[in-house]
Every structure is written in structure tokens, then in C-alpha cells.
Amino acid sequence: MALARRLDQHMWRFARSGRAHFAVPCSGHEAIGAGYGVALEPGRDFLAPHYRDLSAVLAFGLTARDVMLHFFAKAADPCSAGRQPYAHWGSRRLGIISLQGPQPNHVSHAVGVAWGSRLLGEDSVTWISFGDGGAQKGEVHEAMNFAAIHRIPCVFCVENNGYTQSVPIRLESAVAEIWHRARGYGIPGVLVDGMNAEAVHEAAIAAVGRARSGEGPTLIEARCYRYLPNTSNDDDSRYRSREEVEGWRQRDPLIVLRAQLHAAEADAIEEEAETIAAEAATWALEQPDADPGTIYEHTYA
């Protein structure tokens, strides 16, 4: 969580100062990715992350250097070799299902991956996270319906930060309780405090266990808040007050976590996170740029 926050801060500064294309902040969402990330087994399970789940992909084995290579779209970007903008993580080796642009198309892909695991006789669970905005699309209905019918071994997690970029949830859904939708599919629905890693972890353990034992999917709604604008191209002052943002700052997931640790321990973690993040950013910036000669590669096998 601390490393995700520090990387987020570095990326935000690079993008806002014009030294990188595009930043997609995760600040405020860290507890969710960390909470479920450690409930899964990298190498066994699959992860279809929300694009704010930097903490989850770090938990799954992507390193700070990997993240920064991807962020700068360098030749060695392990997620896309310079082809996708930041936060489109993916790694076949690590079981991170490549994240695409149109939200939330990965929900269908992940249901297919989860179903495929069962067809292959493996007991992998696939975690699927997406935003409250993505939750409104027909894509999610079709995928959840299919997963529920066939008890596909997966978990659906809606990360509800109250906004779809600028549009508040009340204009996205007449029902504020997204987790209530689970009843319509005949699967369990769970509401959890997404600012509290422990709470998310507990819900994740239960949902993953249920999926692994063949009982089918669970829908988790994790409530959280995004502290920074939607992306480095967004201006959130046009649609939400500073007072509202500051109010949520009091519930910062890193503050919640710090309260569960000794101060010295927390300080050491923060310091180490900053060292790793700064080193990764400096190192990645110096790596070879992408080679335009490779644009013809990988359209077909």
C-alpha cells in the first residue's frame, strides 16, 4: 500500500510536469488491492484488476521497476512493450490478465479465464475488480449472469469511489447499494469498507474460499474514495468540492493501516517505500526507449 502510494505520487508529478504521457492515480484505492491481493495465490490464481489496483499488481509480483517501465512506455515495459498507456497492466507469467481500455471489458475476459481454469481441471480462482462506473454497463450483467448460472470460480469486486470520472453515483444508478444486485443473480452480496485493508481482506478470503470450493461467485462492493483527479488529464475541481476531498482524507487507508502498527514500524515502511519508488522511477527513466522498428511485430503470430 505504501509503495503504491509513493509510486502514485512520483507518476503524478512526472505526468503533470509533462515528463510522461499519462497517469492514472490509485491514491485512496490501495486498501482494496492490498486486501484482496494477499488473499489470492500468485502462480495459482488469476487477477483482472481495476485500473486503480496498483497495490494488487504489486502484491501479485509486478515490481516497482516493472511499473515504472510501463509508465514511461519503455522498450522493456513488461506489460505491453510500449503499446499501452499506463495502468494497463498484464503478465501471463504472473496471472495478471491484461487490462484493456474500454471499461470494463476485462470482466467478460476474466469470467472466461475462470471458466477455462475449471475446464482445464485447475482450482484457480479469478479475481475481477472494476469501478462503480463500469458496473453500470451491460457487459457486467452478461458476465455475472453467466458466471452465476455456471458457478464459475471467480469474485466480482466493485470499487465504488462515488464517481464515474465526474458523474456522481446518484446519476449512475437509482440504487446506491450496488451489492444488492447480487440477489438478482442468486449469489452472495457483500458490502465492505474499502478504506480498510483488514476488512477487505476478510471479505476476500471468504469469497475466494467460496469460489475455490465450487460454490460460485460473490459480489463484493468496496466503498472508497479517489483523492486525485480521474487521470492526469482531469480537473476534479469542476465536479467535487475541496471540503469533500479533505473529509475523506481523514479516512485515508494509509492512516487506518498506520493505526494498526507501531509508529516506528510504520515510519520504516514509509521510508523504504519511498526509497524503492524513487529508485524505480530514476532507473526506469534511463532505460532504452521503445524502438519504432517494432511496430510491425505481434499483429499476428
Added chain:
Amino acid sequence: MPEERRLTLLEAIREALADEMERDSRVVLLGEDIGRLGGVFRATDGLLDRFGAGRVVDAPMSELGIVGISVGLAMRGLRPVAEIQFADFIHAAADHLIGEAAKIRYRTAGDWTCPLVVRTAYGGGFRGGPYHSQSVEAYYSHVPGLKVVAPSFPADAKGLLTAAIRDPDPVLFLEHKGTYRSVSGLVPAGEHVEELGKARVVRPGDAVTILAWGKMVHESLAAADDLAEEAVHAEVIDLRTLLPTDRGTIVASVLRTGRLCVVHEDSRTMGFGAELAAMAAEACLDALKAPPLRITMPDIGGIPVADEMEDAALPGRSRIVAGVLELVHRAGGRYARPEFDPAIPEAASVMEVAMRREHLEQVMAAVESVCADFPDLNAEFRWDGIRRHDEVRFDLDLGRRAPAAGGGTFTIIDYGEGSSLLGIPAVRPGQTAALRVGAVREGKSWLALTVDHRAVDGGTAGRFLGRLKAAIESGGGGL
């Protein structure tokens, strides 16, 4: 030699699915009504009983979900074959075909791949109306990363579907409904794989290259039989795979014949024929004796259900014959003539006239008679004035029967039976008007009059045509 049996195209597809499911346990089927019902066209008949509900899965009505979930199966290493009942419904899943399946390999630099097949039934001729008749190949052939296959013969259907299932990239497999049961042929038993990306010359010829796929291959072959009776030997190429396109086979043929005719059921503008015409223009311009000809559905808002309307909309044997005859017999100019276009009859210079099958003498007499009152149509435009002629001397262009000799004062073009219903003639130098008599159908013919606008204005031309119609329909040349 492997054993061969006579199968319909539908049976060949079913055999390919069954054989691949037998060979590779990673092959799974997902689609609407593909289980107990065996598919609305019965392509998957019997497969549920044979392979079980774990591998032959009846999906909810979710085209987007069927393709999206199949993308995930493919990413996980399975070999999904999704069925979309009618190609008309596939656009709900377009995002997963265009935005996802086709891009996964590229955007992950080969880390994730998508060996997916989406089968779908396309094409008209069944009174299915706008939502059960469409051809969708052009939309998806615009997508690098996808492969688009459309078989025409049963053996190819089996061999190409087998190759598609084994292919490491996503394949859209288009099956023309009109070939399912009405086309049969010998199909090898057991292993049979046809390489993707290869066209095939299904009838050699030297006068023109006809490119087609699916049912239009069969229409083109029938047209080639008719053309052979006119001593026009057409080469018919079955594209088989549209994307990637077999440029080598196409270009070699067009360079040899010097003429290109593309036939597709899809509408005209931005249809796949446009790409093939561009290919011919880029690679064969010096060899071309005429502009590329596209015989297609016109740019209309859908395929209508009424018998007469659907038949008028869809291309077929007779339109191919007429188009190719014009292409072969045209007088060498490199301009393109408009093909039949339903918008044109509204123009002032076109008129429908009751017409007998034998009518040439009658038309000539009528023109001669009406020209007496409209002398500017039997004249020559000169910058110092319009020079009217005392008598009408005809340049008759009867196509292959008798091309125009020249030297006349008024041109009549009449290619007779089997030619286009409507064509716009060109005015010859030294004349001010040309009349094209369209093929007679159900006792009627479209007359198209082109005039030199420097000598004759549109009102005059319209009145001339009106008088001509009256003269012809009154049964004689006189008034």
C-alpha cells in the same frame, strides 16, 4: 487417397467441429441454442450428446458475453468456438472482436494471445429481411489482428474451419446460409486442413477475373457458364480467406486478364470490393483494360423481405453476366460507368417505357420522328453555333452483337437481353444526344438519354424523352 464422401457444407462444418473436439479437449463450444436444439441451423447437432454439457454450452441471449467470455477462454489457453446465430447480431459483440480479440496479442507484445473462432451465419436470399440477411465481412476485414474466412465449398469449409480452430489468432468464420444445405461436394474423411490466407482459382479463364466468396462464388460460376456461351472465358477466384488477403493470386490473375469484377452481397460503398479494386489499381493499372467493376447490393438501408424487393437488391447470376459483358465489350475508355443504381430513375433524363422484346426498328423510327420536332438533338455543338443535320443517321451500338461503326448523327445503345436494366450512355463527338435502351423486363425498359448540355437543356431533353415514350408506346414510329 483418403476416403471422400459427399457432404453438404453444413455437414462438413459439423464434422470439423466434432473432429477437432475429439482431437483436442481444449475445444469448447459456446452459443445460443447450440446444445439440445443443435443450433438454429443444426451445425452442432449431436455434439451435446457426444461431448457433454461441459464442452457444448447453451449460452443465455448474450452476444457480447458469448464473445467476451470466449476471449477469456482463449486467453486461458482453451480453443473456444463461439456461435453467433445470425451475423446480423454480431455487432453487439463488436467491441470484443475489434477492440479485444484482435488487439490482445499486439497490445501485450505477444504475452497474451487469443486463439478464438467465432462462427456466424450470414447472407440473404431467404426473405429474412434487414436483420437476418446481412453480410458483415467488410466491417471485420478492416481489423488487423483478425482473420476473416468465408468458405464456399464443403471440403474447404471443413479444412478451413479446422485450420481456424488450430490457428493461434482469432478467426471470424462466415458461413453463408445459402450454402449450408444447397451446396454439397466430396469431403475427405479424417484429417483435412486448408491453409488460411489462400485464395483458389475455381475456374480458369482469360477474359476477366471474377472475385467472390461464399454463395457469390456459386453465382459467379453459373455466370461464367453463361459467359462461355458468348465466348467470354471468365476466371473465377474463390477468395476463401478475406483477411489476410491473398494478394499474390489476385494480382497475378488480374495482370493476365486485364479486367476485374468483384461480386459481393454486402453493400457497395466501403465494401470489401473497394479494397480489391484498390489492390488492382495499385498493382495492375497498366494491365487494366477497363475500370474495376463491382457487382454488389446497392447502398440501401437494409435487405427487404418482399420477394421482388430482395431479388432486386441482391446480386446474382444475371447481373454478373450483364456486368461482365459490358466490361468486356466496352469501347476502351477508362472512365467508370455507373452500375444499376435505384437513385438514378428520378433523374430527368431517364424514363420507363413499355417495350416489346423486338423493338429496335420501332425505337429508331420513334427517334427519327421526334427529332424532326427537336432538331437540336440531331445536331453537333460547335463554338460558332449549333449545326443541325437534315436527316437522322444512327450509330447503333449493339454490344457484342454489333459494336457501333461511327459516322452517325445520333447514337442508340441497346445491348439486348441480359444486359443492365439501366445504363447512362456517353455522347459521341460530333453529336448532341445518345439514347440507351435498357434490357426489357416484364414488358418495360428504362430509356436513358444523355445530351450535350451546351446544345440541349434538361427541359428540352425531358420533353424529347416524353415524346419518345409516347411514340414507342403508341405502337408505331409516327405520332
